Amino acid sequence: MKKKMVLVLSLLLVATLVFAGCSKNNNKPSEQASSSNSGETSKASEPAEETIKINAYMSSFGDDPKDTELYKLWKGKMEAYIGKKLDIKWNYVNSDDYPEKIKLTLASGDTPDIMSGVKDAEVMFQFGNQGSLLDIAPYLDEYAPNYKSYLESTKFADKSMYTPEGKMFFFGDGFQNDTGLAGSAYPALYRFDVFQKHNIKVPENWDEFYDAAVKLKELYPDSYPVNSQEWPKFTDALALSNHTKSDIYWNGEKYVYGPTEESFKEGLMYIRKLYDEKLLDPEFLSQSQDQLQAKVTTGKSFMLPLAWGGWWEKYSVPDQGVVWGAAVNPKNEKYGDQWVLGPALLGKTIYPNYGIMISKNTKNPELIIKLLDYQYSPEMIDLMHWGVEGKTYEMIDGKREFINKNGDWKENSDFGLGTPWTRQGFVYAPQNYSTDYIKYKKVQFFAKGQFEEMRPQEGMGKFTSSETAIAPYEQAPVIRLSKEDEAKKAQIMTAVQTYLDENIYKFLLGERDLSEWDAFKKELSDIGDYQSIVDMMNAQVSK
Structure with missing residues (x-):
């Protein structure tokens, strides 16, 4: 691709x-x-x-x-x-x-x-x-x-x-984006044939996610029911549902450092619980995409809380009865509606x-x-x-659909339009969300207790609130620092991020106990004064 x-x-x-x-x-x-x-x-x-x-x-x-x-x-x-x-x-x-x-x-x-x-x-x-x-x-x-x-x-x-x-x-x-939907190409993916066979509810929150994983482990003891892609990471799924981020981010009112928030720690605790109970693949932090695909197509894993929506087709093996589908990401009821990854901002937007x-x-x-x-x-x-009606698209039931007779979008590409999952038209014209998501294939999408056939972005837009699904940092004020301040930020935050990543792995894999979290935050501050960078960024906003 x-x-x-x-x-x-x-x-x-x-x-x-x-x-x-x-x-x-x-x-x-x-x-x-x-x-x-x-x-x-x-x-x-x-x-x-x-x-x-x-x-x-x-x-x-x-x-x-x-x-x-x-x-x-x-x-x-x-x-x-x-x-x-x-x-x-x-x-x-x-x-x-x-x-x-x-x-x-x-x-x-x-x-x-x-x-x-x-x-x-x-x-x-x-x-x-x-x-x-x-x-x-x-x-x-x-x-x-x-x-x-x-x-x-x-x-x-x-x-x-x-x-x-x-x-x-x-x-x-x-x-x-004139669809009215803050869609996302990153839903949760589940092996629907297994869920339906055993009458297991497709999760809509993290409690139901845990219950489903426990049940699947009982039914398939040699499996690790939960898994994760190289990117997006499992930690991203919890950060989105817990309304935080693994870096400095705009929370709607000011810039804050996410890893020091209690909601970030809660996400790590949840993942650690799955890991300790052998519900989560122990290689989830190190495996390649090919290794993951081998597991999800052979009954070794059944649940991905956050994944690119297009992968459901590669994970499915229809002639062997392996059927993957999509659903809204599980949410944390404590924090309300989950934020989604890479949302389609509503209306007209300029990226700066x-x-x-x-x-x-x-x-x-x-x-x-x-x-x-x-x-x-x-x-x-x-x-x-x-493009042109009748040549590149046609009207079906009052809506536009691209013409794609040979299945590889060659007609549109030869005409001058882009192929799937790339920007359509000329680069500097505004991107058009409706012509992007419409090139995805429809998938079985679960939400509100039922399965519907639709594109992943349609499901993510239809079953999440356009008012709450977009994280504040997706529309944050841009901070333009001086060369000196930018160099200071890079020096401090590179050291801090490196130490953070190393220790998150230790916490998740049991090499360090989460009871040491407060001590870890002190260590992180000693590595680099991240708060001074947060303060510097907020000072720029107020100017």
Whole structure:
């Protein structure tokens, strides 16, 4: 799947900057429809259509999407939107080399009109403040109404996207979810054929989870009923249900250090109980994904509290009667509704650490911003994610479904759309949740005492509350520290995290007793003053 994702991302990255167009002409968009470079007229005595030249610098995985039908449709719509032809010169840079080469390009002062961003907003802020990048903030009201609507609906956008002086140096990566469901691709997975055979209730909370594990151990004494993937980890499942995290996190009001919270310790105690009673595979911290798959397909394990939803199909062996299905993650009644892993944020959201930069030297900033903003319009999002009705999707019972005749999404990929589990359309257009989850296969999903056939994300969205499933840290204020403070944070927290990980393993595997937890917290504080980092981050929020 990695090879597919690389190919798709190449297509996505390459094509994106097309939008990013810029111009060498000083006319404003409202004036451009009737302007002409040469002053010559067409046979109908109309001004010749102007061509705008754009220089785009971008990361590339080796593919070029310009021959795809989707690219051509996109380009045609962009040209119609601005009333001009686009002549784009692409400057491709290998993705491995891009982070360093873009820094050199920005430092040189000779910057292309459009530049693909780097996954480090600090770099973009740095060169923006140094004068290499266009401040797009003054243009938003007039030229970027679509993008502005994303900013307005994003929590803490005032802190994450702007400098303290109110400047903005890049278009942030967008996300759109109009389903009304805060779905997640990480449910619990259970071997439903065994549960149904022995009339065992599929768990909905941790007490029922424990009871089911005990019953399965009695029925299959040579098994370890509970297991866990390499990632997500078992500890993540308990942290989500206990409303904490294994690092510094935003709790909705302030930043705190999760491992020192009582709820974090309670999660470790639960896992340790399963381990001591031989209900949990003793190799759950060290096994590979292949080793886990061998166990869950041969009756050695039956329960995974947190897993990627797509694995149910690999874990099932239908001709041998091995049937895995999905369910909402077990919750801790003490803390209420569980948080979910990787939720689909509702509405429109901007992610602040990735985007498109515009050169300060560009000759027509209004046109560039207008082009980029068009990517955030409903029309272009629709095209880039769904394609064309009758060719890439069809309407079934009033809802869109992708056409996938040969089962490997080749038709859509050839058209220019992505393959499953990768972003659809062009990279910097907002991601569209409805076209992401719909490419998953339907699974038997258990909730509210019954089984239904649906996609994992649909089940996770339908049977969790969209108001409570999203952890506060999923929409936290972005903290931008100085180089000195960032270095201090890295030095302290690296040492603290290393010591934490080592001792969590000891606590879980019985090498250290949980009665020593308070002493351990003191040791952790002696390793590094994590509280000073928490205080520093909260001080930044209050500014």
